[in-house]
Amino acid sequence: MGTVSVGEALLSLCDAQGMRSIAVVGTAKNVGKTVVVGTLCAALHARGVRFGIASVGRDGETVDVVDTMPKPRLRLHPNTIAATASGVLSPSPACEILDVSNLATALGPVVFIKTMAPAFVELAGPPSASAVRALKRRLFELGAQRVIVDGAIDRLAALAGEPDAVIVATGASAAATAEAAAEDAGALVQRLKTPAFDPEQPYIRISGALDAMAVSELIRANEMRQVVVTDPTRIALRGHALIRARERLRIACEQPLNVVAVTVASIGRDRYFEPRALARAVAVQTNLPVFDAYTDRLERAA
Amino acid sequence: MNVSRLCDAATAEALALGWLEEQLATASEYGRERLRGLEPFDPGAESDAQQQASRFVSIANAAGPEVLESIREALRELPDVRGQIARARLGEVLTDTDFFMLLRFCEITARLSSLVGNAFLDEGITVCSEARDALAAGKSGAFGFYLADEFDPTLAARRRELQEAEAQLERLRRQLAERVAGELQRAQIATDQFIVMRDEVHGTLPSGVRVVREAPTYFLCELELDSPALETLQQRDRCAAAAATAEEAVRVRLTSAIAGCADALELSAEGAGRIDVTVAAARFAQHYRCVAATYLREPSFQISDGRFLPLEHDLALKDRSYVPIALTLERANVLTGPNMGGKSAALCTAGFIAACAAFGLPVPAGKASVGLFSRICWLGIGAEDSAQELLSSFAREIVRLRHLLQEEAATLWLIDEFARTTAPDEARALLLALLRRLGEGKNCALAATHLGDLDGDAKIAHFAVRGLRGDGPPVAAAATGDALRALAERMDYGIQRVSQAQKSESDAIELAGYLGLDKELVESAKEILARCSR
Numbered sequence: 001m002g003t004v005s006v007g008e009a010l011l012s013l014c015d016a017q018g019m020r021s022i023a024v025v026g027t028a029k030n031v032g033k034t035v036v037v038g039t040l041c042a043a044l045h046a047r048g049v050r051f052g053i054a055s056v057g058r059d060g061e062t063v064d065v066v067d068t069m070p071k072p073r074l075r076l077h078p079n080t081i082a083a084t085a086s087g088v089l090s091p092s093p094a095c096e097i098l099d100v101s102n103l104a105t106a107l108g109p110v111v112f113i114k115t116m117a118p119a120f121v122e123l124a125g126p127p128s129a130s131a132v133r134a135l136k137r138r139l140f141e142l143g144a145q146r147v148i149v150d151g152a153i154d155r156l157a158a159l160a161g162e163p164d165a166v167i168v169a170t171g172a173s174a175a176a177t178a179e180a181a182a183e184d185a186g187a188l189v190q191r192l193k194t195p196a197f198d199p200e201q202p203y204i205r206i207s208g209a210l211d212a213m214a215v216s217e218l219i220r221a222n223e224m225r226q227v228v229v230t231d232p233t234r235i236a237l238r239g240h241a242l243i244r245a246r247e248r249l250r251i252a253c254e255q256p257l258n259v260v261a262v263t264v265a266s267i268g269r270d271r272y273f274e275p276r277a278l279a280r281a282v283a284v285q286t287n288l289p290v291f292d293a294y295t296d297r298l299e300r301a302a
Numbered sequence: 303m304n305v306s307r308l309c310d311a312a313t314a315e316a317l318a319l320g321w322l323e324e325q326l327a328t329a330s331e332y333g334r335e336r337l338r339g340l341e342p343f344d345p346g347a348e349s350d351a352q353q354q355a356s357r358f359v360s361i362a363n364a365a366g367p368e369v370l371e372s373i374r375e376a377l378r379e380l381p382d383v384r385g386q387i388a389r390a391r392l393g394e395v396l397t398d399t400d401f402f403m404l405l406r407f408c409e410i411t412a413r414l415s416s417l418v419g420n421a422f423l424d425e426g427i428t429v430c431s432e433a434r435d436a437l438a439a440g441k442s443g444a445f446g447f448y449l450a451d452e453f454d455p456t457l458a459a460r461r462r463e464l465q466e467a468e469a470q471l472e473r474l475r476r477q478l479a480e481r482v483a484g485e486l487q488r489a490q491i492a493t494d495q496f497i498v499m500r501d502e503v504h505g506t507l508p509s510g511v512r513v514v515r516e517a518p519t520y521f522l523c524e525l526e527l528d529s530p531a532l533e534t535l536q537q538r539d540r541c542a543a544a545a546a547t548a549e550e551a552v553r554v555r556l557t558s559a560i561a562g563c564a565d566a567l568e569l570s571a572e573g574a575g576r577i578d579v580t581v582a583a584a585r586f587a588q589h590y591r592c593v594a595a596t597y598l599r600e601p602s603f604q605i606s607d608g609r610f611l612p613l614e615h616d617l618a619l620k621d622r623s624y625v626p627i628a629l630t631l632e633r634a635n636v637l638t639g640p641n642m643g644g645k646s647a648a649l650c651t652a653g654f655i656a657a658c659a660a661f662g663l664p665v666p667a668g669k670a671s672v673g674l675f676s677r678i679c680w681l682g683i684g685a686e687d688s689a690q691e692l693l694s695s696f697a698r699e700i701v702r703l704r705h706l707l708q709e710e711a712a713t714l715w716l717i718d719e720f721a722r723t724t725a726p727d728e729a730r731a732l733l734l735a736l737l738r739r740l741g742e743g744k745n746c747a748l749a750a751t752h753l754g755d756l757d758g759d760a761k762i763a764h765f766a767v768r769g770l771r772g773d774g775p776p777v778a779a780a781a782t783g784d785a786l787r788a789l790a791e792r793m794d795y796g797i798q799r800v801s802q803a804q805k806s807e808s809d810a811i812e813l814a815g816y817l818g819l820d821k822e823l824v825e826s827a828k829e830i831l832a833r834c835s836r
Binding site: 003004005006007035038039042086089091092093094095096097098099100111114116117118266267272274275276292293294295296 | 464488489492519542546
């Protein structure tokens with residue numbers, strides 16, 4: 001057939017890494033993140049796995065809160081545990097309220113629910129790393145065997161140091177051309193896959209962000225030790241600057257992220273890319289398996 | 303605690319009453335609010351204060367720390383439902399999250415009720431069984447709440463209809479998706495919209511596929527429901543609306559039940575606040591070995607083994623011990639003694655214990671007999687008003703005194719080195735005049751000073767810190783911390799009544815040398831002092 005079940009294939013990749021929780025992060029808005037999360041939920045449901053879902057920030061709303069355009073909705077099967085702000089909880093169909101946490105969001109405290117019937121659910125969670133960790137812990141305590149975290153790239157720090165499999169979602173809304181979207185995705189994945197530092201080897205620890213000025217100084221000083229940041233999100237370099245920094249410095253991190261795959265959405269809000277060309281370009285740039293949930297295809301770099 | 307009714311901010315800071323409030327931290331929002339509103343007892347309410355303080359101490363003595371901690375654990379879990387009660391009273395339909403919190407509140411108050419009995423608390427907590435019974439059908443699992451079918455047969459029927467319609471629609475959708483996937487030779491159709499590549503279509507697209515967008519190499523498609531599926535979809539939507547209406551009807555009924563027992567729920571909440579404060583005060587008494595003061599009807603103050611807890615706490619962190627003091631004050635009192643002999647600490651001890659007593663709290667002393675004061679006033683070091691920065695130190699002190707003297711309430715005056723920045727003779731005169739004034743009326747005043755020759759008035763009682771034992775300070779230590787520790791060991795912080803105010807023996811020059819001041823300078827000072835004495 002040539003097509004795959006994207007949700008099941010992504011789950012298998014996470015299984016291979018032994019990861020119980022999966023974070024899906026988008027490189028921009030409207031890059032198909034909710035669609036990917038939906039396919040993961042469907043696959044877990046098909047496997048009969050009881051799972052929990054949470055969001056870093058707000059996801060699954062029916063219209064974009066910025067431009068009010070319709071968005072794909074997240075439909076959960078019965079017996080799914082979710083963490084969301086009380087203010088976005090739909091009154092019907094009624095869910096079982098499992099717990100009310102002390103974690104606050106702008107939309108009220110985070111509530112843990114269990115769906116009792118198929119339901120469209122809007123997820124809203126706290127943005128801080130410690131709060132997201134607390135949410136995940138509680139979801140497992142409440143009986144979830146797997147946890148999916150729906151996140152955004154600017155809130156990725158919340159996942160640093162966590163044993164999550166990270167799936168990066170990109171698409172036509174992320175850049176003006178397919179090539180640019182692929183390049184951006186490649187640079188991001190390269191940044192996120194910053195290796196863990198070796199404490200046995202000499203290193204210099206950078207507190208805060210590793211930016212272009214800091215890198216220039218380190219290169220000028222002919223720094224040979226490992227340059228260690230807390231986590232990959234602290235590397236404030238993009239494109240060529242990042243490539244050059246990696247050529248000259250041994251950049252490593254204390255809390256690595258585990259990026260397992262990339263997904264692409266060739267359908268954007270303002271533009272459409274050729275699906276196969278986009279998937280191929282992203283696979284070449286990221287050197288990771290690339291899934292398109294709209295074509296149900298897997299693309300790998302040659 | 304409404305500390306501002308008892309003293310101004312400068313006095314509260316000098317007596318570290320913020321620290322006291324921290325030690326009395328409650329476990330629940332109800333307790334926090336009750337503690338915030340705690341008022342000091344006014345003179346005349348001695349028996350009420352006595353009763354409260356004795357109750358706190360008897361609970362502290364009867365209940366073990368683990369019993370009090372188990373009550374606090376329950377209080378910590380108690381959700382704050384005052385907003386829900388208020389909204390129900392106003393007729394706003396409550397949400398399932400609200401019902402979850404109310405049910406949890408009722409269950410934890412029931413648990414609290416039995417725990418309180420074990421802790422010998424004479425005050426019970428009202429358990430609102432009406433609210434608990436109204437919500438009981440929604441209890442699921444250990445703590446959960448669900449708007450269950452058991453609440454209403456109509457709700458159960460509507461949900462069954464919805465479930466059937468949902469299953470029927472799902473079946474038709476799945477059949478359609480599987481047929482289309484098969485014809486397109488795909489593993490599945492998993493998303494609402496899907497892409498079909500043109501070069502993979504042999505002939506036309508399958509029926510049941512609607513093209514949303516055509517591109518040179520692909521079609522963006524959606525599944526198109528046929529007439530039976532569309533009818534089922536409409537039926538599903540009708541059933542969903544009917545189920546939503548039935549659910550909301552149950553919420554309206556439950557909200558009405560909650561509104562009906564709002565008074566009882568509020569009583570429970572008040573009871574939780576009372577218990578929380580009681581347990582916090584009893585823990586305070588246990589932890590700091592406090593006793594109930596004996597309340598006297600006159601403005602007097604008598605303690606033995608009194609401790610200024612914030613200082614004791616700070617010293618303990620530095621592995622140093624605190625020496626408790628005994629003090630029996632008359633209306634006007636003077637305390638003299640060497641530098642670093644604990645005169646200011648004695649003032650703080652008196653003020654801290656008086657403040658605890660005023661709030662009906664156990665006091666950190668072996669024994670205490672105190673009157674209730676309407677005010678506690680700190681005058682002198684540490685109480686300058688920074689808003690009056692353009693005034694000299696002396697002027698600021700006088701302006702503050704002028705303000706404090708305007709009120710004629712029963713006041714405990716704590717005066718630390720009053721008029722220290724002016725000429726000693728005039729300072730002495732001012733202090734004596736002030737003490738004579740304060741000795742009248744309903745005041746009690748304790749003034750720490752280095753000024754000598756204050757025995758011109760028989761109405762002023764004189765006390766002195768015993769001071770350095772033996773032959774003065776020990777040999778100077780290199781580090782200040784070690785020096786202070788060694789000095790503390792040589793210092794007798796005990797306070798004794800003396801027949802007349804002795805000439806102030808401050809040991810200031812000896813101590814300056816001990817604390818590392820230039821030796822030559824110290825010797826020079828000693829020579830000058832000797833010349834003056836001659």
